Amino acid sequence: MTGYLIRPGRIADAADLARLQAEVQLQTLTGGQPHPGIAAWTEDLLDGHPTVTPDNFLVAEHEATGRPVASLAALRQEWSLAGVRLPIVQIELVGTAPEHRGNRLTERLFAALHQTCDTSGVPLQMIEGIPYFYRRLGYDYALVADGAATLPMPVPAGPAGELMMRPATAADADTLAAVDRRLADGDTLFCPRDATVWRYEITGRRPADIARREVAVLLRGSVVRGYLVHGGRPSATGELIVVAAACDVHADWPHAANSMYAYLGELCRHHEASAMRPLLGPDHPLVRFGPPGVPRRPRSWYLRTGDPAGLLARLRPLLHARWQAAGMRWPAPTITIDSYGRAARLEFTDGELTSVTATRGAVNPSMDPATHAAIPPGALLQLALGHRTVSEVLDIWPDCVLRDRLTEQFLTAAFPRMPVRVWPRT
Ligand SMILES: CC(C)(COP(=O)(O)OP(=O)(O)OC[C@H]1O[C@@H](n2cnc3c(N)ncnc32)[C@H](O)[C@@H]1OP(=O)(O)O)[C@@H](O)C(=O)NCCC(=O)NCCS
16 A cells, blocks of 8 residues: 555654544544543653653554554553563554545554564553454454443442541652552452552643543551552543552451542542442452442453464463462473464473473364364463463364363463453553
8 A cells, every 4th residue: 555654653743643643532522523631641642651652653654745644552561460471562542534544554553563563572462442343453352351330329338447548649659569569479460560650640641631540549557558540530421430459468458448439439429420430350359349339241352462472481480380389290292282373382391391482383283183272362362361261262162172181181270260450551
């Protein structure tokens, strides 16, 4: 396709990109007017963000005018899966100016993004976006983003013991980062923030930035024991959202939840919100120790990997530890996992996993005697991230084929279901 140049963003694009994105995103909410919150977020991402630089944007420049007419933002971050760090790019602000649609610019931007990710060792890309559209670009729903019930006001809150809440200040950033470091080593999928990022969340964003959240800290006396992150004001539907809640000492949760609900209840009354909406999983402690509410269907995130072997290689210490904890030793030198096109060879010494390398996939892996597991890419993502278990995957995907019972037992122990506690970095 001629007429457009795909290139990284530059600081000089800031005004054009803020205008472009404000004019195409969330137009049903603004009635066709530019969205000021999107403009402020785009400006924040391009200027003064602690982890995003202009070249994290990809731009389609119209060659005739030299102006950006389509773009996306690739927000690089590191999530933690039970202590294993996973580099991931979250894609946001995908948009094409209406007069330039029909030229497959999003497809071209994603092709450039995937090439960069695949060659720079970022095994995962994630987007929450238009249903189905991203499947066409190689994505599969592989994580559930929330699913907790909505809580209509008033929300009852029981005794909070000695735990209290107050709004966070920049001075709390180091303590919040320390809480995240500990949580990142827990048995969840988690997105930790360091002190710089916490400071940015608390005081760094433009007031109008749509991604801006309010942070409150959980206190016992003067000691910070956790945090709560919520929307600054109710959404268009009158709901106050909660995007993250953490407690350093698990035993504190029953009282911590009461303290958080009392604090949120006060905010809801102040802003005349009709309900609280935790964007958290139903298994999150804040939800489990809270009132039942009105169930809602969870949202899901699309994920892609262009490097299944790289993803499994990142998980190597975890797989090793899980097999060791289960007392399992693989009786042969290798396990080959083929995701229909790309394959990974897991190598074992004395029954213990020592390395994971990429290898050529078989032409027909489900029938290939040297392949232990033929797993479609979407199913492999779901297993690797703990979204579905092996038995669920076998149930859903007829083309997920395991060679024998032993392989099934090993993969079952390797890939348990994992709770999702991700508040992505935007
Ligand atoms: C979504 C968007 C970025 C696509 O623009 P584009 O890359 O120029 O896409 P094209 O117009 O070339 O369309 C490519 C294909 O995607 C389809 N498509 C385009 N927009 C779509 C949408 N909103 N939903 C579903 N499919 C869509 C087209 O029908 C076309 O399909 P075809 O191959 O069967 O002909 C653009 O419509 C846009 O800016 N929308 C508003 C902002 C938005 O919704 N962004 C995504 C947020 S996750």
